[in-house]
Amino acid sequence: MTGDPSMADGIYTPTGRRIWRRRSRPETLRRFGLWLIGVMIVVWAITGLNVHWPFVLDAPQQVADLAGRMMPPAWSFTGEIVAPMIETINIATLGTILACVLSIPVALLAAQNTTLNRTTLWIARVIVVTSRSINELVWAIIFAAIFGPGPLAGVIAIGIRSIGFTAKLIAEGIEEIDRGQVEAIAATGASRAKVIAYGILPQIMPTIVGVVTFRWDINIRQSSVIGLVGAGGIGITLNSAMNLFNWPQVTIILIAIFIVVMASEWVSNLLRKQFT
Amino acid sequence: MSATDGSQAASASTRGRSWRKPPMIANPVLRYGLLVLLAAYLVYAVDDVNFDLARFIAGIPKAIDMAQQMVPPDFSRWQLLLDGVLESLQMAIFATAIGVVISIPIAVCAARNMVPKPVYLAARGYLGVVRTLPEVLIAIFLVKAFGFGAFAGMLTLTIASTGFVGKLLAEDIEDLDPGQVEAIRATGGNWLKVLLFGVAPQTLPRYIGLCIYRLDINLRESTILGIVGAGGIGATLYNSFGRYEYDFSFAILLSIIAIVLVAEWASGAIRARIT
Amino acid sequence: MLQVDKLTKTYPTGQKALDACSLKVEKSQVVAVIGPSGAGKSSFIRCINRLVEPTEGQIWLDGSEVTALAPDQMAKMRRHMGMIFQEYNLVERLTVMENVLSGRLGFVSFWQAFLRKFPQADIDRAFDLLERVGLAGYENNRADALSGGQRQRVGIARALIQEPKILLVDEPTSSLDPKTARTIMGLIAELARERGLPALINIHDVGLALMFAERVVGLSEGRIVFDGAPDEVDEQILTRIFGEADWRQTIRHAAEDAEALERRRAAAPDGGDGAEPAWQSGAAR
Numbered sequence: 001m002t003g004d005p006s007m008a009d010g011i012y013t014p015t016g017r018r019i020w021r022r023r024s025r026p027e028t029l030r031r032f033g034l035w036l037i038g039v040m041i042v043v044w045a046i047t048g049l050n051v052h053w054p055f056v057l058d059a060p061q062q063v064a065d066l067a068g069r070m071m072p073p074a075w076s077f078t079g080e081i082v083a084p085m086i087e088t089i090n091i092a093t094l095g096t097i098l099a100c101v102l103s104i105p106v107a108l109l110a111a112q113n114t115t116l117n118r119t120t121l122w123i124a125r126v127i128v129v130t131s132r133s134i135n136e137l138v139w140a141i142i143f144a145a146i147f148g149p150g151p152l153a154g155v156i157a158i159g160i161r162s163i164g165f166t167a168k169l170i171a172e173g174i175e176e177i178d179r180g181q182v183e184a185i186a187a188t189g190a191s192r193a194k195v196i197a198y199g200i201l202p203q204i205m206p207t208i209v210g211v212v213t214f215r216w217d218i219n220i221r222q223s224s225v226i227g228l229v230g231a232g233g234i235g236i237t238l239n240s241a242m243n244l245f246n247w248p249q250v251t252i253i254l255i256a257i258f259i260v261v262m263a264s265e266w267v268s269n270l271l272r273k274q275f276t
Numbered sequence: 277m278s279a280t281d282g283s284q285a286a287s288a289s290t291r292g293r294s295w296r297k298p299p300m301i302a303n304p305v306l307r308y309g310l311l312v313l314l315a316a317y318l319v320y321a322v323d324d325v326n327f328d329l330a331r332f333i334a335g336i337p338k339a340i341d342m343a344q345q346m347v348p349p350d351f352s353r354w355q356l357l358l359d360g361v362l363e364s365l366q367m368a369i370f371a372t373a374i375g376v377v378i379s380i381p382i383a384v385c386a387a388r389n390m391v392p393k394p395v396y397l398a399a400r401g402y403l404g405v406v407r408t409l410p411e412v413l414i415a416i417f418l419v420k421a422f423g424f425g426a427f428a429g430m431l432t433l434t435i436a437s438t439g440f441v442g443k444l445l446a447e448d449i450e451d452l453d454p455g456q457v458e459a460i461r462a463t464g465g466n467w468l469k470v471l472l473f474g475v476a477p478q479t480l481p482r483y484i485g486l487c488i489y490r491l492d493i494n495l496r497e498s499t500i501l502g503i504v505g506a507g508g509i510g511a512t513l514y515n516s517f518g519r520y521e522y523d524f525s526f527a528i529l530l531s532i533i534a535i536v537l538v539a540e541w542a543s544g545a546i547r548a549r550i551t
Numbered sequence: 552m553l554q555v556d557k558l559t560k561t562y563p564t565g566q567k568a569l570d571a572c573s574l575k576v577e578k579s580q581v582v583a584v585i586g587p588s589g590a591g592k593s594s595f596i597r598c599i600n601r602l603v604e605p606t607e608g609q610i611w612l613d614g615s616e617v618t619a620l621a622p623d624q625m626a627k628m629r630r631h632m633g634m635i636f637q638e639y640n641l642v643e644r645l646t647v648m649e650n651v652l653s654g655r656l657g658f659v660s661f662w663q664a665f666l667r668k669f670p671q672a673d674i675d676r677a678f679d680l681l682e683r684v685g686l687a688g689y690e691n692n693r694a695d696a697l698s699g700g701q702r703q704r705v706g707i708a709r710a711l712i713q714e715p716k717i718l719l720v721d722e723p724t725s726s727l728d729p730k731t732a733r734t735i736m737g738l739i740a741e742l743a744r745e746r747g748l749p750a751l752i753n754i755h756d757v758g759l760a761l762m763f764a765e766r767v768v769g770l771s772e773g774r775i776v777f778d779g780a781p782d783e784v785d786e787q788i789l790t791r792i793f794g795e796a797d798w799r800q801t802i803r804h805a806a807e808d809a810e811a812l813e814r815r816r817a818a819a820p821d822g823g824d825g826a827e828p829a830w831q832s833g834a835a836r
Contacts, residue, residue: 042373045366049426062421090321097318133536134529135500137412141517146342147335151325184640184706187600188713189630189657190664191623197665198653202644225412228504229514232325242416254413261408295648295674297667298691 066247073255074248081237081256088233089260091151091226092219095158100212103163107170114174114200124167131164136222140231151232158219158226165218166211173207174200209275217268224257342522349530350523360502360509361531367430367501367508368494375437375494376487382438383445384471390449403446406439411497415506426507433494433501440493441486445479452478485547492543499532552578552749553599553717558608560594560773568594570773571608576717579747581740583754583764583781587793591773592753596719599751600632601625613716630657633710633748635739637722639702641694641709648690650705651677654712673712680708684738700731707739711746718743718750724759732756736763737812757789757798761805762812781809 108114110124139157147153177200185199227235234253241249301307351357384390385399406414411432418428452475460474502510509528516525553576560569568591576582584592597603599610601617610617612631620628633654641650655673656664663669669677681687684704694702703723710718723739724732736754740763743750754760760767761781769777769792777788789798 041369045369045373048362048366049370049430056422056427059422066417066421087324090324094321094325129537130533133496133533135496137500137503138513138529141503141514142342145517146339147331152327152331155325155327178640178643180636180638180640181642183602184634184636184709185642185653185656187602187629187632187634187719188654188709189626189628189632190653191626191657191661193661194656194664197661198645198649198656199642202642205644221408221410225410228412228416238413242420254409257410257413258405258408261410262404265408292671292675293678294671295677295690297646297649 069247070251072248073251074246075252077249077252078256081234081253084227084234084237085256085260087151088223088227088235089220089264091154091158091223091231091233092216092264094155095223096162096212096216096219098155098159099162099166099215100208102159103167103170104208106163106167107174108196110167110171111174113177113179114196124171128164128168128171131160131162132168133164134161136161136226137229140226140229144230149230149232154223154226154231154233157231158223161222162215162219166215169211170204170208173204173211177203206275210272213268213271213275217264220264221261224261345520345522346526348523349527350521351527353524356512357509357528357531360512360528361535363426364498364502364508364510364535365495367426367433368491368498371430371433371498372437372487372491372494375434376441376483376490378434379438379441379445380483382442383449384475386442386446387449389454390471390475399442399446403439403443406435407443411436412501412504415501416504419505424505424507429498429501429506429508432506433497436497437490437494440490441483444486445483448479448482449475481550484550488543488546492539495539496536499535552576552613553751554609554611555599556609556611558595558598558610559606560591560598560603561606568773569598569605572770572773572775574768574775574778576749576751579744579749580766581743581750581752581764582766582768583752583760584768584770585754585757585760585792586770588755590770590792592755592770593721595770596634596721596751596753599717599719600629600634626657630713631716633713633715633718635703635706635710635718635720635723637725639699639706639726641702641705643693643695645694646690647681647686647692647694647697647705648677650694651680651690651708651712654709657713676712677708680711683742684708699727700735703727703735704738707735707742711742715748718748718752720750720752722753722755724754724756732759733762740764757784757793757801758805758808761802762809781805 106124106127109116109120110128112121115121115124136157139161140154143153143157143160144150147156181203182195182199185195190198223233223235225235227233227237228239230236234257238250238253238257241247241253299307301310382399382402385395386403388396391399414435415429415432418431422428422431456478457470457474460470498508499513500508500510502508502512503514505511509532513525513528513532516522516528553574555572555574557571557573558569559567559571561567572591572595584595586592594603598605599612599617601620605618608618612628615628617625617628642653645653649667652667652669652673655669659669659673678687678690681690684707686701686704686708689697689701694705697705706723718739720739724736727735736752736759739750739752742748752760752764761784764781767777767779767781767784768775769788771792776791777784785802786798789801790796
């Protein structure tokens with residue numbers, strides 16, 4: 001019976017009837033084990049959180065209460081948030097320009113095929129990782145401590161925070177370029193700098209434009225909160241409104257942030273469609 | 277081709293013929309107008325953010341000073357550091373576990389091909405609001421409503437997770453192969469059966485990928501929500517900066533970078549294996 | 552002119568692409584290097600301008616030793632070697648004119664290159680060459696908007712604007728349809744003769760090689776196994792280069808084509824550069 005090829009695989013009951021099971025037994029066990037570990041981690045996470053349950057049960061009422069105090073929005077406050085909102089957009093834009101300027105050399109050093117040597121590759125990667133791993137709020141705290149509170153710290157924080165993202169994506173673009181075009185420019189006797197300007201830059205231009213406009217959109221969102229730690233923009237206005245418990249003003253600020261972020265996303269999509 | 281006409285120039289007439297790269301914007305008024313506008317904007321924006329060279333230069337020695345104080349990092353209060361890190365991890369894991377489950381009904385409601393129009397619009401509206409507002413702002417509100425601590429942070433990450441997974445999963449459901457769904461519908465399955473046997477198998481691998489990706493994002497975010505009082509290592513970090521204990525700040529930053537790197541690596545490795 | 556002595560190339564993988572190849576090319580000679588794929592043709596030609604670094608051996612161009620040059624001197628040396636590629640290798644997102652002018656990159660400063668402010672003499676030369684290769688009026692088209700044959704014409708102009716001492720041509724026709732392949736090959740051979748340039752042309756199409764070259768070099772497994780005139784190439788030699796196959800048809804067709812080409816040249820009033828040269832049909836489509 002074992003030699004019968006038609007019954008070589010499949011699962012059979014002792015009476016020889018073939019049954020269907022979705023997975024083999026070891027596979028089932030393995031899956032069960034993984035699930036068990038997952039559930040245990042989640043249980044550990046829940047018990048470790050020390051939730052103060054009376055607060056939680058009270059929450060719906062708290063939220064309703066807060067919502068009640070936030071309404072109606074203080075429409076009269078609209079005029080006073082225009083300037084900080086524009087400052088927010090300026091911080092994002094200047095920060096993005098700063099990031100764009102700084103990230104092109106970093107990207108060239110972070111790409112396997114254009115870096116100078118192992119050391120430069122390594123340095124570029126450390127810059128990328130540091131910039132990406134540290135949140136914009138933390139960068140804002142650091143630069144507010146260095147340059148004093150205000151939008152200047154914000155611009156630098158947004159710029160430094162963005163380098164990692166833009167440089168990483170541009171470096172990936174550089175690694176994917178057509179090497180033939182670079183080879184051809186090198187074959188004309190062009191120097192390294194000219195090979196980059198003629199053979200590489202035109203190829204990665206669409207990537208740069210796409211990445212930078214995308215990052216600008218992200219930066220608008222980020223620069224609307226860095227004011228919470230003193231780095232300029234609408235965040236400062238929001239912070240003081242909250243400290244004064246002026247909830248109707250908070251509502252109008254939130255609406256403004258919402259509109260500006262939505263608009264920037266729309267503009268960024270439009271630009272990317274236009275240029276890439 | 278348009279390029280051939282009017283340019284049958286003989287070699288004699290090409291002598292001295294100049295050439296310039298055709299500009300991106302053909303209309304010179306528009307081109308220079310845009311350039312002037314751009315320059316004017318830059319001047320204005322730099323002025324608006326109070327860029328002050330003196331202040332910038334004054335910052336450089338401060339930066340060097342801060343860097344000197346940061347090195348070597350101070351890990352002596354590792355107990356405090358570990359408590360904060362663990363709380364961040366717990367927030368992130370719990371929030372991901374709940375968030376990705378709640379995302380499923382939200383995603384179904386936000387898929388045009390699954391639900392009636394009013395439900396679709398309501399779900400899309402929710403996703404739009406949640407995804408547009410920065411997470412820190414959501415955290416501030418939840419801190420006001422639930423008090424300081426990890427619970428507010430956990431809820432923030434849960435809500436943000438539903439926005440992320442919900443939107444991408446909904447797009448997946450909208451893109452799925454209608455043939456397979458038709459087949460289940462043809463066997464006489466009701467709406468729920470269509471969902472379970474037609475939609476779920478097709479979207480499952482991507483869904484798991486999204487969950488792991490979101491866990492990665494939540495781990496990152498959980499390290500900073502403490503700055504606005506929503507629990508985790510962020511509060512410890514913020515306080516250390518406030519007390520000018522930069523060596524401790526540096527230790528915390530290094531820990532955060534380590535968490536982010538490990539999370540990114542693990543998330544990438546797992547996603548590469550399952551897809 | 553060009554002298555290659557015992558050129559050997561071993562790749563880091565241990566694969567020996569070239570094994571002690573020696574070759575001497577005199578002025579104004581179109582040399583076709585034939586051989587199966589993997590024979591080392593591409594390595595051979597790239598070793599000459601050191602896009603591929605030779606492992607052993609020497610290369611001399613016009614009395615200077617190419618293999619002994621430091622990297623910055625090598626860049627200067629490459630200005631005297633025009634190269635044409637199989638995949639054209641134009642910078643796709645730049646205009647035809649910028650691609651042609653890129654042949655002058657070795658002669659202008661970085662900022663001149665970056666701002667596209669090339670000397671008027673270069674621009675004159677570029678317009679002349681574009682007209683010569685049949686692309687007059689295409690200067691502002693983007694390279695990625697051209698057909699394969701047109702792109703290769705730009706590639707030829709880019710190599711020639713360098714005013715090189717030698718042309719290195721790597722499989723110029725492999726990405727083209729048979730008819731275009733023939734016109735492009737004809738154009739390259741004609742321009743090389745016209746300018747008195749030696750040209751080293753890698754080509755796996757034996758028919759085209761026999762038709763247009765004055766000298767044929769056979770490469771097999773990294774060694775030069777034949778070096779002689781096209782009419783010396785017979786079945787035995789092709790078998791030695793490529794391996795066993797029926798070669799009679801190939802040789803007969805090539806001979807007929809070469810004869811036809813010769814007749815047309817003779818019939819033209821000014822000895823070949825006549826009313827409608829072969830390469831011009833299908834130029835500006």
